[in-house]
Amino acid sequence: MPATEKKAAICGICPGGCAVEVTLEDGRLTKVEPSSEIPYGNLCIRGKHAPEIVYSPHRLKNPLIRTGERGEGKFREASWDEALDFTVQKMQEIKEKYGPQAIVSHTGRGTFEQSVQEFYTDRNATPLLAPFGSPNTASVGSLCYVSYGIIAPVATFGFPAKNLLPDVENCDLLVVWGANPATDSPPLLLKRIKEIRKNKVKLIAVDQMRSDIARRADQWVAVRAGTDGALIHGLLHVIINEKLYDEDFVRNWTLGFSELCDYVQKFTPEQVERITRVPAQTIRTLAKEIATTEKVCLHTYTGLEYTNSGVQNIRALYILWAITGHLDVPGGLYITGPKNSTDQPDRFSLPTRLMPIGAAEYPLFCDLTGNAQFMEFPKAVATATPYPVKGLLNIGASILTSYPQPELFAEAFRRLDFMLVIDLFMTRDALFADVILPSATYYEINSYMRYPDYVRLRRQVIEPVGQARNLTLILAELAKRLGYGHLYPQSEAELIEKAFAQTPELLERLKNTPEGVRLQKPDRIYKKYELSLLREDGKPGFPTPSGKVEITSNLMARYGYDTLPVYREPVEGPLEAPELYSKYPLVLNTGARIQSTFRSQHLNIPGLVRLQDKPQVLINPEDAEKRGIINGDRVLVSTLRGQVAFYANVTDNVLPGQVEVNMGGGNPTQTEAWREANVNYLTDAHNRDYISGFPVFKALLCQVEKA
Numbered sequence: 028m029p030a031t032e033k034k035a036a037i038c039g040i041c042p043g044g045c046a047v048e049v050t051l052e053d054g055r056l057t058k059v060e061p062s063s064e065i066p067y068g069n070l071c072i073r074g075k076h077a078p079e080i081v082y083s084p085h086r087l088k089n090p091l092i093r094t095g096e097r098g099e100g101k102f103r104e105a106s107w108d109e110a111l112d113f114t115v116q117k118m119q120e121i122k123e124k125y126g127p128q129a130i131v132s133h134t135g136r137g138t139f140e141q142s143v144q145e146f147y148t149d150r151n152a153t154p155l156l157a158p159f160g161s162p163n164t165a166s167v168g169s170l171c172y173v174s175y176g177i178i179a180p181v182a183t184f185g186f187p188a189k190n191l192l193p194d195v196e197n198c199d200l201l202v203v204w205g206a207n208p209a210t211d212s213p214p215l216l217l218k219r220i221k222e223i224r225k226n227k228v229k230l231i232a233v234d235q236m237r238s239d240i241a242r243r244a245d246q247w248v249a250v251r252a253g254t255d256g257a258l259i260h261g262l263l264h265v266i267i268n269e270k271l272y273d274e275d276f277v278r279n280w281t282l283g284f285s286e287l288c289d290y291v292q293k294f295t296p297e298q299v300e301r302i303t304r305v306p307a308q309t310i311r312t313l314a315k316e317i318a319t320t321e322k323v324c325l326h327t328y329t330g331l332e333y334t335n336s337g338v339q340n341i342r343a344l345y346i347l348w349a350i351t352g353h354l355d356v357p358g359g360l361y362i363t364g365p366k367n368s369t370d371q372p373d374r375f376s377l378p379t380r381l382m383p384i385g386a387a388e389y390p391l392f393c394d395l396t397g398n399a400q401f402m403e404f405p406k407a408v409a410t411a412t413p414y415p416v417k418g419l420l421n422i423g424a425s426i427l428t429s430y431p432q433p434e435l436f437a438e439a440f441r442r443l444d445f446m447l448v449i450d451l452f453m454t455r456d457a458l459f460a461d462v463i464l465p466s467a468t469y470y471e472i473n474s475y476m477r478y479p480d481y482v483r484l485r486r487q488v489i490e491p492v493g494q495a496r497n498l499t500l501i502l503a504e505l506a507k508r509l510g511y512g513h514l515y516p517q518s519e520a521e522l523i524e525k526a527f528a529q530t531p532e533l534l535e536r537l538k539n540t541p542e543g544v545r546l547q548k549p550d551r552i553y554k555k556y557e558l559s560l561l562r563e564d565g566k567p568g569f570p571t572p573s574g575k576v577e578i579t580s581n582l583m584a585r586y587g588y589d590t591l592p593v594y595r596e597p598v599e600g601p602l603e604a605p606e607l608y609s610k611y612p613l614v615l616n617t618g619a620r621i622q623s624t625f626r627s628q629h630l631n632i633p634g635l636v637r638l639q640d641k642p643q644v645l646i647n648p649e650d651a652e653k654r655g656i657i658n659g660d661r662v663l664v665s666t667l668r669g670q671v672a673f674y675a676n677v678t679d680n681v682l683p684g685q686v687e688v689n690m691g692g693g694n695p696t697q698t699e700a701w702r703e704a705n706v707n708y709l710t711d712a713h714n715r716d717y718i719s720g721f722p723v724f725k726a727l728l729c730q731v732e733k734a
């Protein structure tokens with residue numbers, strides 16, 4: 028009989044960090060269930076499969092050093108000492124020959140462990156390469172979150188989106204715009220939405236497809252992908268011309284309203300219908316509903332980030348919420364604060380005056396994040412612009428499945444003098460690496476988790492698989508060998524001590540309270556701009572240069588961008604590229620989340636692959652019929668860049684003339700169908716949002732044919 032034991036733990040298979048209860052049999056993890064005692068227990072589909080993920084035969088178990096050609100996949104096992112020494116030796120060689128800036132680090136969705144964030148990647152952290160002398164810290168922020176979460180809100184309100192909380196519980200109407208809370212990790216917001224729906228709170232989803240949340244909503248506003256900016260200006264047109272906005276707020280707290288009034292005149296509902304495919308009557312009704320309902324809440328995320336004016340479209344959306352009086356009021360977008368952000372955070376103190384890569388092309392992105400814009404990496408390597416780039420540390424990211432036109436990135440990898448990958452699995456990126464280091468999962472390490480109103484220590488529940496190690500400590504060991512290990516915690520005990528150095532009493536409580544400590548929620552104070560609670564200087568208003576909500580943004584002006592949230596048509600779209608449209612007559616959208624995967628992850632986990640074993644293109648029955656395609660057919664999706672095989676999911680969840688293609692395929696350990704279906708062979712590395720540098724993942728053109 029195996030010794031069976033149950034323990035409280037935290038699942039960290041994805042950044043969710045859900046509190047769970049695990050079953051161990053002879054020290055082996057066999058079951059993960061939602062925790063009964065802890066408030067944050069909210070298991071997703073993937074969480075239940077954690078044992079399968081943790082013990083997957085595909086887990087990296089030892090440090091590896093490359094023996095074959097880059098990309099060929101030939102490696103030998105090495106000791107940690109050898110692999111780390113070799114890494115440091117290569118980094119020092121590059122530094123001597125080309126300078127520290129020739130090395131770039133890149134982190135992805137595998138680095139959301141709390142201590143990695145707090146010690147290495149957060150704004151207040153010291154990135155691993157900063158003491159080394161390189162300004163080139165980069166992340167998947169180069170194509171995720173920064174548009175919606177940093178640039179748009181900072182340029183408009185003076186603070187980032189993490190300070191904007193949808194006050195869902197108190198609203199009369201919730202608008203979910205370009206997000207799908209059903210795929211959140213964990214789906215906490217979905218749980219809250221289900222609660223308010225019991226009280227008949229109205230839900231509207233604005234989405235290019237009938238997503239899970241759109242299906243649950245009272246109304247699905249179906250919009251042509253990438254055209255939300257036009258739709259929002261159409262709503263503003265109605266609201267402004269019918270004087271439905273909050274006059275007080277507009278007069279006292281906005282900058283540039285009259286310019287906006289002029290600008291939106293051309294966006295008549297009829298004109299907007301032609302652009303967005305949303306009926307003019309729907310635009311009129313929606314405008315009135317948002318403006319005249321007292322408590323209207325907004326949730327938005329990546330759906331708006333990937334078009335040619337993504338940042339400006341998101342700005343327009345925030346402005347719509349502000350001028351209709353839904354900012355920092357009950358049931359609206361609540362501003363957490365006070366005094367939490369300035370309009371332009373300083374760069375972290377770089378020991379070099381060198382600019383990160385991308386600073387010339389995307390200066391606002393680089394200034395606000397303090398990071399390199401990784402979309403410029405292939406060019407930097409190929410052309411030594413702005414200087415030679417010779418090394419890459421790729422940590423918890425799968426670049427060749429996540430970035431557009433993977434071959435550009437693969438070619439860059441081939442040209443490098445050194446590449447390190449730290450991951451749980453053998454990715455295609457890793458095949459190009461000189462050194463691969465195996466990282467441990469949350470189940471294998473000791474750390475801590477912070478939630479908005481809850482903190483907990485996380486205890487290791489199983490022995491590390493193979494020689495896998497705690498990522499925070501791998502980075503610390505590298506720092507030590509590079510001569511600045513004292514800047515980072517070097518053990519799990521030190522890590523926890525340092526993390527709570529400012530709050531030793533809390534740490535004492537945490538040590539005695541395995542289920543974690545609930546933090547007091549501060550009382551809500553609304554309209555903080557009136558109460559002088561948002562600005563560092565103690566004056567009333569917003570922490571922007573003008574002190575107002577900046578419809579015309581001073582920050583945009585300083586960087587030479589349109590000061591108004593000007594809409595741009597998708598450049599590869601039916602209106603801007605009619606000739607191309609005749610050859611590629613379907614609007615291409617990619618990457619709406621599916622439950623069984625997390626971007627490229629879990630497509631090698633049998634229990635999860637079973638949930639959707641084939642990479643799909645969702646196509647409307649009308650478009651399928653024209654092409655003789657039936658459900659389940661193998662089809663070829665082509666764009667100007669390439670052709671990739673997917674499987675047809677014929678469904679009216681997508682609009683006629685528009686398709687949605689799954690993202691995540693392309694890694695070597697995945698099942699064959701997925702491995703061969705890397706959607707980013709279809710997307711375009713050069714077609715970008717001109718402000719953020721984000722690729723236009725969700726507003727392109729394609730053709731679909733039966734294979």
Ligand SMILES: Nc1nc2c(c(=O)[nH]1)N[C@H]1C(S)=C(S)[C@@H](COP(=O)(O)OP(=O)(O)OC[C@H]3O[C@@H](n4cnc5c(=O)[nH]c(N)nc54)[C@H](O)[C@@H]3O)O[C@H]1N2
Binds near residue numbers: 167171425
């Ligand atoms: N066409 C298209 N492309 C897209 C998108 C889209 O919608 N459409 N979405 C974009 C978005 S939003 C993002 S964020 C990016 C995704 O960007 P990535 O960060 O590349 O996402 P993942 O594919 O999840 O890769 C994470 C990697 O981390 C590893 N990992 C997991 N846990 C750990 C750990 O604990 N330690 C370490 N060291 N590694 C770990 C995983 O094995 C995996 O290889 O993709 C983008 N690409």
Ligand SMILES: Nc1nc2c(c(=O)[nH]1)N[C@H]1C(S)=C(S)[C@@H](COP(=O)(O)OP(=O)(O)OC[C@H]3O[C@@H](n4cnc5c(=O)[nH]c(N)nc54)[C@H](O)[C@@H]3O)O[C@H]1N2
Binds near residue numbers: 251254623
């Ligand atoms: N299960 C699971 N959860 C995940 C991830 C995952 O891969 N799997 N990825 C994680 C990552 S990296 C991120 S960044 C977050 C993202 O979180 P979300 O942004 O909530 O991600 P999605 O579920 O893709 O929802 C985006 C919605 O926008 C819609 N959309 C696309 N284009 C447009 C458009 O032009 N206009 C409008 N109005 N809507 C549009 C899509 O159809 C989709 O329904 O999710 C995270 N959570």
Ligand code: SF4
Binds near residue numbers: 039040072211
């Ligand atoms: S959302 Fe799912 S995979 Fe992520 S931490 Fe929670 S249970 Fe684990």
Ligand SMILES: [Mo]
Binds near residue numbers: 171172
């Ligand atoms: Mo993301």
